[in-house]
Amino acid sequence: MLGPILETLIGGLMTGVLYALVALGFVLIFKASGVFNFAQGSMVLFAALSVARLSEVMPLIVAVLIAIVIMVALAYAIEFLVLRRLVNQEGIILFMATLGIAYFLEGFGEAVWGSDIYKINLGISKNPLFLFEGIFPGGLLIDREEIAAAVACAILVAGLAIFFQVTRVGRALRAVADDHQAAQSVGIPLNYIWLIVWAVSGIVAIAAGMVWGSKLGVQFSISLVALKALPVLILGGFTSIPGAIIGGLIIGAGEKLAEVLLSPMLVKWFDLAGGGIENWFAYVLALVFLLFRPQGLFGERIIERI
Amino acid sequence: MAGNTERTTLEAAATPPPAVLAVVETILAVNNIEVVYNHVILVLKGVSLEVPKGGIVALLGANGAGKTTTLKAISNLLHAERGEVTKGSIVFEGAEVHSLTPNELVRRGCIQVMEGRRCFAHLTVEENLLTGAFTRKDGNAAVKRDLDMIYSYFPRIKERRNATAGYTSGGEQQMCALGRALMSRPKMILLDEPSMGLAPQIVEEIFNIVRDLNAKEGVSFLLAEQNTNMALKYASYGYILENGRVVLDGEAKALRENEDVKEFYLGIAEGKRKSFHDVKHYKRRKRWLA
Numbered sequence: 001m002l003g004p005i006l007e008t009l010i011g012g013l014m015t016g017v018l019y020a021l022v023a024l025g026f027v028l029i030f031k032a033s034g035v036f037n038f039a040q041g042s043m044v045l046f047a048a049l050s051v052a053r054l055s056e057v058m059p060l061i062v063a064v065l066i067a068i069v070i071m072v073a074l075a076y077a078i079e080f081l082v083l084r085r086l087v088n089q090e091g092i093i094l095f096m097a098t099l100g101i102a103y104f105l106e107g108f109g110e111a112v113w114g115s116d117i118y119k120i121n122l123g124i125s126k127n128p129l130f131l132f133e134g135i136f137p138g139g140l141l142i143d144r145e146e147i148a149a150a151v152a153c154a155i156l157v158a159g160l161a162i163f164f165q166v167t168r169v170g171r172a173l174r175a176v177a178d179d180h181q182a183a184q185s186v187g188i189p190l191n192y193i194w195l196i197v198w199a200v201s202g203i204v205a206i207a208a209g210m211v212w213g214s215k216l217g218v219q220f221s222i223s224l225v226a227l228k229a230l231p232v233l234i235l236g237g238f239t240s241i242p243g244a245i246i247g248g249l250i251i252g253a254g255e256k257l258a259e260v261l262l263s264p265m266l267v268k269w270f271d272l273a274g275g276g277i278e279n280w281f282a283y284v285l286a287l288v289f290l291l292f293r294p295q296g297l298f299g300e301r302i303i304e305r306i
Numbered sequence: 307m308a309g310n311t312e313r314t315t316l317e318a319a320a321t322p323p324p325a326v327l328a329v330v331e332t333i334l335a336v337n338n339i340e341v342v343y344n345h346v347i348l349v350l351k352g353v354s355l356e357v358p359k360g361g362i363v364a365l366l367g368a369n370g371a372g373k374t375t376t377l378k379a380i381s382n383l384l385h386a387e388r389g390e391v392t393k394g395s396i397v398f399e400g401a402e403v404h405s406l407t408p409n410e411l412v413r414r415g416c417i418q419v420m421e422g423r424r425c426f427a428h429l430t431v432e433e434n435l436l437t438g439a440f441t442r443k444d445g446n447a448a449v450k451r452d453l454d455m456i457y458s459y460f461p462r463i464k465e466r467r468n469a470t471a472g473y474t475s476g477g478e479q480q481m482c483a484l485g486r487a488l489m490s491r492p493k494m495i496l497l498d499e500p501s502m503g504l505a506p507q508i509v510e511e512i513f514n515i516v517r518d519l520n521a522k523e524g525v526s527f528l529l530a531e532q533n534t535n536m537a538l539k540y541a542s543y544g545y546i547l548e549n550g551r552v553v554l555d556g557e558a559k560a561l562r563e564n565e566d567v568k569e570f571y572l573g574i575a576e577g578k579r580k581s582f583h584d585v586k587h588y589k590r591r592k593r594w595l596a
Binding site: 088177179181182 | 381408418424426427428433486
């Protein structure tokens with residue numbers, strides 16, 4: 001019994017890594033500009049499409065590099081055409097703008113790259129690994145790609161953490177997150193900071209898009225991951241990078257375990273059809289959090305002088 | 307234009323005509339600016355002032371007189387509040403700076419310390435100071451040297467360097483904000499209401515540091531203050547704003563001795579203290595406009 005549960009847990013954590021990557025993009029932009037970027041899911045789709053189609057004609061590594069250029073250019077275009085014009089507008093107006101960007105990106109991505117389901121081949125063997133065969137009968141079955149994804153995510157997050165904590169620009173980003181106007185007053189240009197956060201979350205979107213795309217194929221439904229990132233954000237706190245990671249892992253693991261453990265109980269005790277728990281588990285968990293801990297697990301404490 | 311006609315300039319009675327002052331360079335000149343918020347609300351109605359190089363100039367006035375707006379107009383932070391300079395010019399070191407971004411202005415050496423300190427609450431004190439060096443390109447060694455220089459002026463915040471700024475005291479935050487501005491190696495600091503919400507001893511400590519910085523580092527200050535008494539002790543020249551106009555200006559000494567300033571801003575009349583309830587607003591308008 002323990003073996004399958006552990007397998008489910010690991011599989012869930014791997015899905016959680018994906019949620020975390022998408023949530024991370026949200027957090028970066030929200031922290032630095034207070035914009036709730038609904039387009040994050042579409043950015044993941046667009047990035048995945050770029051990588052998938054480019055890698056058909058060139059080596060994967062080159063495709064990824066070009067995709068990075070594309071995402072940075074996209075960040076520049078968004079900053080120049082949209083954000084700069086909407087400075088000092090209400091949050092809801094900026095949110096609506098990102099909604100527009102989201103649908104534009106989906107359509108534009110289809111127009112440029114096509115609307116079929118594409119594959120991203122990471123060049124990792126699809127044969128799963130069997131670990132701890134001595135402990136569990138048959139061993140634990142683990143997907144090699146998932147391990148690679150987890151490692152890549154860990155590297156990305158560590159890199160971001162270092163960038164935020166020690167570099168000059170990272171410090172400026174945190175300053176902007178704290179107080180826009182004061183940051184401006186000491187000479188930190190907001191436009192430049194926004195460009196950087198959008199570019200960085202574009203790059204995070206590439207990572208998320210590649211992992212997701214190699215698993216399930218690159219298709220429209222990827223952009224819906226954004227909706228799964230919402231409960232992750234509520235759990236982890238909108239302003240916390242570690243929160244996004246841990247929130248993602250909790251939701252990923254939680255929904256898979258709920259499906260495996262809770263479904264049979266529902267079937268047995270209440271004679272229900274069971275199943276489908278995976279779809280709502282995250283949102284119910286988020287609701288519970290909204291009721292009891294609205295700032296999330298790691299949301300920034302509001303410093304108030306009394 | 308209307309603003310100028312109503313304005314009084316006091317000459318200090320005791321001082322001889324300032325032959326030496328005439329050659330003093332002007333670092334900042336604000337010429338008859340008007341500021342409009344949201345395209346309709348006229349806040350500054352023609353404000354002119356000058357800050358000599360290496361001087362401390364006080365900008366005085368009550369709440370809502372336009373002190374902060376004047377400073378933000380100079381540092382170009384008005385856009386964030388939908389304000390706009392619609393008339394007049396602002397000249398810093400001989401160049402028109404009206405259309406520069408705050409970033410470019412900081413690079414040129416003019417920086418604002420905003421009202422209410424506005425430290426980055428979640429950063430440590432030292433990180434706050436380092437954000438002030440964002441515009442600098444002269445390398446880490448120079449930044450490190452200036453950090454030590456700032457700690458020598460503010461030994462109090464050196465002890466608190468690793469504390470989260472949001473949890474430090476008001477005085478420490480004011481020092482942190484001032485130090486942060488200094489990290490950009492400014493020629494001029496626009497200091498908005500440094501005394502706000504601070505104990506009198508701390509206010510004095512901060513003003514003494516301002517005077518030190520002015521004397522030793524040659525930084526010019528434009529100081530917006532409600533604490534008229536304190537500001538006129540440290541400034542060499544003062545402007546009094548009322549309703550978006552400069553109504554009175556002069557040497558600090560002359561302002562301190564002026565009967566109207568005494569009565570309305572220092573709370574002293576005919577030699578004895580007087581309650582604000584007894585002061586009629588129209589009376590002073592009449593006296594100054596006469």
